[in-house]
Amino acid sequence: MTEENQLSAMAEAILFAAGEPLETSRIAQALGVTESEIPVIMQKLEQRYLETDSALQILHLEKAWQLAAKQEFAPVIRTALETRRMQPLSNAAMETLTIIAYNQPVSKGFVERVRGIDSSSVVNSLADKGLVEEAGRIDVPGHPIGYRTTDLFLRVFGLRSLEELPEPKPAESGGTFTGELTEQDVPS
Amino acid sequence: MTEENQLSAMAEAILFAAGEPLETSRIAQALGVTESEIPVIMQKLEQRYLETDSALQILHLEKAWQLAAKQEFAPVIRTALETRRMQPLSNAAMETLTIIAYNQPVSKGFVERVRGIDSSSVVNSLADKGLVEEAGRIDVPGHPIGYRTTDLFLRVFGLRSLEELPEPKPAESGGTFTGELTEQDVPS
Amino acid sequence: MTEMQFKLDVFEGPLDLLLHLISKHQLNIHDIEITKLLEQYLLYMDAARQQNLELAGEFLEMAARLVYIKAVSLLPKPEEAEKAKQELQGSLIEYALAQAAAKQLREQFLADDIFVRKPMKLPKVQQTYQLRHSPDRLAEIFAQIGKERMKGQLLSDKITDTVTQAKSVSVISKVVSILRRLYGGNTVTVDSLYDGVTDRSARVATFLAVLELTRFGRIRLNEDNTLLTMCEKKGR
Numbered sequence: 001m002t003e004e005n006q007l008s009a010m011a012e013a014i015l016f017a018a019g020e021p022l023e024t025s026r027i028a029q030a031l032g033v034t035e036s037e038i039p040v041i042m043q044k045l046e047q048r049y050l051e052t053d054s055a056l057q058i059l060h061l062e063k064a065w066q067l068a069a070k071q072e073f074a075p076v077i078r079t080a081l082e083t084r085r086m087q088p089l090s091n092a093a094m095e096t097l098t099i100i101a102y103n104q105p106v107s108k109g110f111v112e113r114v115r116g117i118d119s120s121s122v123v124n125s126l127a128d129k130g131l132v133e134e135a136g137r138i139d140v141p142g143h144p145i146g147y148r149t150t151d152l153f154l155r156v157f158g159l160r161s162l163e164e165l166p167e168p169k170p171a172e173s174g175g176t177f178t179g180e181l182t183e184q185d186v187p188s
Numbered sequence: 189m190t191e192e193n194q195l196s197a198m199a200e201a202i203l204f205a206a207g208e209p210l211e212t213s214r215i216a217q218a219l220g221v222t223e224s225e226i227p228v229i230m231q232k233l234e235q236r237y238l239e240t241d242s243a244l245q246i247l248h249l250e251k252a253w254q255l256a257a258k259q260e261f262a263p264v265i266r267t268a269l270e271t272r273r274m275q276p277l278s279n280a281a282m283e284t285l286t287i288i289a290y291n292q293p294v295s296k297g298f299v300e301r302v303r304g305i306d307s308s309s310v311v312n313s314l315a316d317k318g319l320v321e322e323a324g325r326i327d328v329p330g331h332p333i334g335y336r337t338t339d340l341f342l343r344v345f346g347l348r349s350l351e352e353l354p355e356p357k358p359a360e361s362g363g364t365f366t367g368e369l370t371e372q373d374v375p376s
Numbered sequence: 377m378t379e380m381q382f383k384l385d386v387f388e389g390p391l392d393l394l395l396h397l398i399s400k401h402q403l404n405i406h407d408i409e410i411t412k413l414l415e416q417y418l419l420y421m422d423a424a425r426q427q428n429l430e431l432a433g434e435f436l437e438m439a440a441r442l443v444y445i446k447a448v449s450l451l452p453k454p455e456e457a458e459k460a461k462q463e464l465q466g467s468l469i470e471y472a473l474a475q476a477a478a479k480q481l482r483e484q485f486l487a488d489d490i491f492v493r494k495p496m497k498l499p500k501v502q503q504t505y506q507l508r509h510s511p512d513r514l515a516e517i518f519a520q521i522g523k524e525r526m527k528g529q530l531l532s533d534k535i536t537d538t539v540t541q542a543k544s545v546s547v548i549s550k551v552v553s554i555l556r557r558l559y560g561g562n563t564v565t566v567d568s569l570y571d572g573v574t575d576r577s578a579r580v581a582t583f584l585a586v587l588e589l590t591r592f593g594r595i596r597l598n599e600d601n602t603l604l605t606m607c608e609k610k611g612r
């Protein structure tokens with residue numbers, strides 16, 4: 001095995017075992033190379049997957065890498081594992097998820113204030129689906145739990161990072177959505 | 189892609205996503221082939237792994253198949269994943285641990301009530317880390333399993349007994365728990 | 377109100393309903409005609425009640441909030457009405473943006489079509505926690521959770537969040553209580569509305585709310601103005 005192939009194989013082994021996205025720094029540390037070499041190694045691996053008709057692909061998420069099956073194999077995987085495809089989300093769930101995505105981390109109370117209706121069960125159900133997760137407590141009175149979106153959220157919406165969230169275009173003129181609202185911005 | 193390659197890739201996708209051994213019959217059913225064809229398909233996949241210096245291999249166990257990393261990569265996998273051990277507890281884990289420590293023995297349901305969110309997986313992960321353990325069933329309706337802290341918990345927080353658990357401090361302003369390392373958070 | 381006689385649209389919440397009414401009646405979201413909005417809102421609530429559509433408490437609170445904005449606009453202090461109105465408009469604009477963003481994001485929905493693996497489990501021995509922390513950390517987190525919540529008594533985030541909003545809500549809640557008490561056909565004495573209400577601004581708001589609700593035909597006073605009942609049907 002060439003040294004180059006050896007590094008690619010090691011990276012593959014690590015990503016395979018990790019399952020979850022693994023940060024560039026951790027991969028570099030384990031391989032004993034600099035972080036700048038990682039993209040080259042990953043590219044080589046991806047190249048091999050392409051050339052050999054592999055079912056696998058490398059996902060590059062923010063500063064992390066993850067091994068995944070190509071989207072086209074979803075139907076056959078579902079048949080074998082007897083899992084159902086995720087249903088499209090309800091309006092309430094989409095609204096809640098969007099508010100969390102653009103403002104994270106936010107409390108259930110924040111979501112409730114924006115939507116004008118109790119959203120606690122919607123947040124819990126998004127957490128059950130693995131689309132949002134806890135992100136520590138927020139420094140506002142009562143120290144509520146904060147929520148943020150997950151890696152699964154990125155995969156489900158085909159995003160590489162939160163920066164790729166679409167810029168909302170409001171139907172009405174005026175007010176642009178800056179996504180910079182914070183807990184402090186609510187009227188007291 | 190040749191049809192042969194296509195079947196190999198589908199088998200690869202299925203085994204990849206399954207994570208665990210999968211019976212021949214299930215794979216055959218998902219691929220729409222007879223069980224007798226599966227060994228040939230798997231051999232083809234194994235062949236590709238060998239020829240391309242892949243880190244993966246096919247394991248054949250009785251009537252099942254599994255995708256795994258080759259044994260020789262175990263050290264690099266361990267290096268990469270063991271750094272996880274050195275990661276401090278998440279906010280959710282720290283909070284769950286605190287709730288158990290001060291109220292033990294408590295059920296998962298109790299933790300959920302206090303936190304306002306399902307905390308079952310957090311409790312399990314604390315048990316994996318050896319910080320909490322089961323403590324029989326609790327004498328409340330439904331007789332749920334109780335959890336208590338372990339001796340490791342005492343060592344981690346430098347306590348000789350549970351009686352030494354500190355009195356809660358009044359929350360200081362700006363004192364959110366960010367999960368960042370402080371000087372106390374050094375490995376033993 | 378012919379349009380209300382068919383199956384009612386179901387809304388995600390009072391803000392969703394308000395946005396619907398604003399666009400349907402072509403109101404300016406940046407300068408809402410409260411009178412018209414309130415009128416339409418109450419029509420919807422009535423229709424919902426007639427069709428036994430269960431509306432969340434938040435719909436009632438919003439009715440009270442609109443009544444309140446309308447009521448304070450009658451006070452000789454227009455700033456207060458303006459402030460309340462702008463807060464509502466702010467909420468509506470913010471919510472409209474969230475809805476627009478949700479719609480865009482929905483278009484990108486791919487479902488869980490990209491499969492990944494569960495992390496490989498390392499043997500248990502290796503998972504044992506390795507770090508050390510100061511015991512003070514536990515005390516800090518205890519304090520953050522809060523003593524009451526720590527005992528497992530339900531003190532949800534919602535309650536503490538409400539406390540931070542108490543300023544604008546306290547007056548409105550007086551008004552909500554009127555509607556709540558009358559719902560289901562109850563009759564109450566006007567005097568009882570002031571029981572235990574000592575704060576002057578709260579008494580004023582209660583009075584104005586009764587006035588407004590009467591004017592809109594939502595509630596009815598008896599002949600000597602001592603008893604209140606909910607009107608069964610809109611009086612217009």
